[in-house]
Amino acid sequence: MCGIVGYIGKKPANKILVDGLKRLEYRGYDSAGIVTLDENGEVKINKVKGKVAQLDDEIAEQADKNSIGIGHTRWATHGEPSVANAHPHKAGEIFLVHNGIIENYKELKAELADHKFVSDTDTEVLAALINSFYDEKTSLFDAVRLALKKVVGTFGIAVVSTREPNEIITARLGSPLIIGLGDNENILASDASALFGLTDKAIYLNDGEMAKITREDVKIYDLNGSEIVGKIEKIDTNLAAIQKNGYAHFLLKEIMEQPETLNATLRGRIDAMKKTVKLGGLNLSEKDLKNVQHVVIVGCGTAYYAGLLASYYLAELLPDVTIEVVVASEFRYKKSFLPKNSVALIVSQSGETADTLACLREIKSRGAKTIGVVNAVGSTIAREVDGGIYVHAGPEISVASTKAFTSQVSAMIMLGVSMAQTRETAEDFVEKIVAELAILPDEIKKLLNKYVAEIEKIATKYAKYEHAIYMGRDTAFPTALEGALKLKEISYIDANGYAAGELKHGPLALVDDRFFEVVMLLEGNLLDKTISNLSEVNARGGHVFAITNSDKEITAESILRVKTDLKILTPILLNVAQQVFAYYIAVARENDVDQPRNLAKSVTVE
Numbered sequence: 001m002c003g004i005v006g007y008i009g010k011k012p013a014n015k016i017l018v019d020g021l022k023r024l025e026y027r028g029y030d031s032a033g034i035v036t037l038d039e040n041g042e043v044k045i046n047k048v049k050g051k052v053a054q055l056d057d058e059i060a061e062q063a064d065k066n067s068i069g070i071g072h073t074r075w076a077t078h079g080e081p082s083v084a085n086a087h088p089h090k091a092g093e094i095f096l097v098h099n100g101i102i103e104n105y106k107e108l109k110a111e112l113a114d115h116k117f118v119s120d121t122d123t124e125v126l127a128a129l130i131n132s133f134y135d136e137k138t139s140l141f142d143a144v145r146l147a148l149k150k151v152v153g154t155f156g157i158a159v160v161s162t163r164e165p166n167e168i169i170t171a172r173l174g175s176p177l178i179i180g181l182g183d184n185e186n187i188l189a190s191d192a193s194a195l196f197g198l199t200d201k202a203i204y205l206n207d208g209e210m211a212k213i214t215r216e217d218v219k220i221y222d223l224n225g226s227e228i229v230g231k232i233e234k235i236d237t238n239l240a241a242i243q244k245n246g247y248a249h250f251l252l253k254e255i256m257e258q259p260e261t262l263n264a265t266l267r268g269r270i271d272a273m274k275k276t277v278k279l280g281g282l283n284l285s286e287k288d289l290k291n292v293q294h295v296v297i298v299g300c301g302t303a304y305y306a307g308l309l310a311s312y313y314l315a316e317l318l319p320d321v322t323i324e325v326v327v328a329s330e331f332r333y334k335k336s337f338l339p340k341n342s343v344a345l346i347v348s349q350s351g352e353t354a355d356t357l358a359c360l361r362e363i364k365s366r367g368a369k370t371i372g373v374v375n376a377v378g379s380t381i382a383r384e385v386d387g388g389i390y391v392h393a394g395p396e397i398s399v400a401s402t403k404a405f406t407s408q409v410s411a412m413i414m415l416g417v418s419m420a421q422t423r424e425t426a427e428d429f430v431e432k433i434v435a436e437l438a439i440l441p442d443e444i445k446k447l448l449n450k451y452v453a454e455i456e457k458i459a460t461k462y463a464k465y466e467h468a469i470y471m472g473r474d475t476a477f478p479t480a481l482e483g484a485l486k487l488k489e490i491s492y493i494d495a496n497g498y499a500a501g502e503l504k505h506g507p508l509a510l511v512d513d514r515f516f517e518v519v520m521l522l523e524g525n526l527l528d529k530t531i532s533n534l535s536e537v538n539a540r541g542g543h544v545f546a547i548t549n550s551d552k553e554i555t556a557e558s559i560l561r562v563k564t565d566l567k568i569l570t571p572i573l574l575n576v577a578q579q580v581f582a583y584y585i586a587v588a589r590e591n592d593v594d595q596p597r598n599l600a601k602s603v604t605v606e
């Protein structure tokens with residue numbers, strides 16, 4: 001997704017902007033640009049189709065001391081990646097960067113005939129619209145405010161002008177913005193990672209708010225121009241958290257740090273001795289928790305699969321509650337019934353996914369309680385839910401989600417245990433699953449210490465394939481879906497996950513030498529059935545990689561036998577093996593592991 005950085009202070013803005021954009025690269029982009037002004041309105045603009053590093057090279061040759069500026073990494077929505085379409089966009093004396101989508105840009109463009117358009121973007125239309133209000137009697141702030149009243153869509157914007165070169169105007173509706181507060185300098189960004197090392201105090205802009213940022217202060221307003229008191233919050237400034245710490249890729253770092261990040265998810269919430277869970281921040285009374293009759297779990301991509309896996313455990317913990325798991329982009333348009341006493345779990349690593357956020361708002365409008373299962377602290381979803389469980393997995397930089405999945409599933413299990421405790425259901429299962437949660441970080445640590453080299457060796461055998469089938473039964477089914485997503489998004493192999501029992505109903509027709517198959521076999525009452533599904537594939541010349549915690553005799557081209565004390569939570573553990581497998585295949589295929597083509601870390605557009 002696009003990234004925005006703004007700076008106003010006493011230092012040269014260009015280097016601060018470019019360094020900030022580098023910290024937003026993980027959001028995914030295809031072009032970038034900055035504009036800086038000096039206090040007399042002198043302008044310097046750099047735009048590239050490609051990486052932020054190219055901007056760095058350009059500014060290194062410029063003696064640009066300008067101390068105010070805005071910058072942008074663009075993930076193309078309207079208009080192909082190009083220098084012309086890269087932001088900032090200019091109209092008259094103003095320069096604009098924008099994250100979001102102006103849905104009525106065509107109608108607005110038709111009213112702006114006197115602007116000479118040089119790009120195909122909706123953003124340039126917004127720049128021209130602001131400029132159309134910007135006359136000698138109208139300040140930049142008011143011109144922006146008047147223009148935004150005509151906009152339908154989402155925006156996070158930053159605007160500067162050569163006429164008023166000592167302020168940055170910013171506004172948000174649907175695309176997050178945070179304002180870092182410095183000493184005689186202030187920094188604007190799409191998320192806190194761009195502020196690391198610069199300040200630990202910030203104001204999160206809320207939807208429908210604007211701000212006027214000068215060197216001396218930051219004033220917050222609503223879109224009618226009435227001033228609002230902005231809430232100053234402390235932000236996590238752990239720079240190491242967003243560095244690779246010596247790993248080749250953020251993805252490997254985030255896979256390998258799961259024992260620590262899962263511990264952070266569990267810390268202070270589970271009592272392994274008493275086999276109980278205590279969650280703060282739900283903002284639901286015991287009575288509310290007792291009265292829940294329906295749980296709907298909402299998410300996209302990996303967050304959806306985390307919800308799907310968690311739903312199996314919630315069904316065990318809450319036998320008298322109906323559990324539904326929905327893809328956010330479908331739920332918001334599909335006719336559906338939300339029974340009374342429904343609670344919605346809104347699952348999102350970034351807390352900014354447009355489809356998930358829209359679902360949250362839709363569900364709230366229908367009167368259901370909403371609980372966020374979110375990683376990014378202070379994100380829009382985290383601030384709009386009724387209550388929540390931060391998963392505390394730390395910044396997840398790589399586009400492919402790994403540690404967040406493990407923490408999200410575990411957080412939802414803890415919520416299920418908390419609800420089961422108040423309803424006194426499934427006492428025996430509660431005891432078992434809490435005991436397993438308590439050892440899960442160590443079990444993951446053991447897997448990562450013991451099996452990574454073996455998995456890497458197996459991965460190189462399958463890196464040459466272009467097609468893959470993942471399969472599993474029961475809790476291994478959603479895990480197969482997640483494993484297939486991980487592989488497809490970083491290796492670009494056409495990988496799809498199926499319920500193992502479904503193979504014979506169609507997908508088995510695919511099996512030939514173009515495909516390999518990953519089969520997850522869990523110890524337990526479905527093991528033999530899954531072994532027969534595996535035999536159906538073998539009988540058709542399949543190339544099977546079996547991942548299992550069982551010692552049972554298995555025939556497969558490759559086998560990873562993981563020793564573990566887990567029984568119930570084995571899929572979460574074996575999914576870590578799938579993550580490692582996908583990582584090494586992507587590395588073998590020399591892909592951009594952390595920023596796969598066409599994808600973004602946080603999809604803040606529909």
Ligand code: AGP
Pocket residue numbers: 300301302303347348349350351352353356399400401402486489600601602603
């Ligand atoms: C997962 O690896 C993908 N990057 C993607 O499916 C992601 O899970 C999805 O876009 C949801 O993101 P969120 O958790 O930030 O809402």
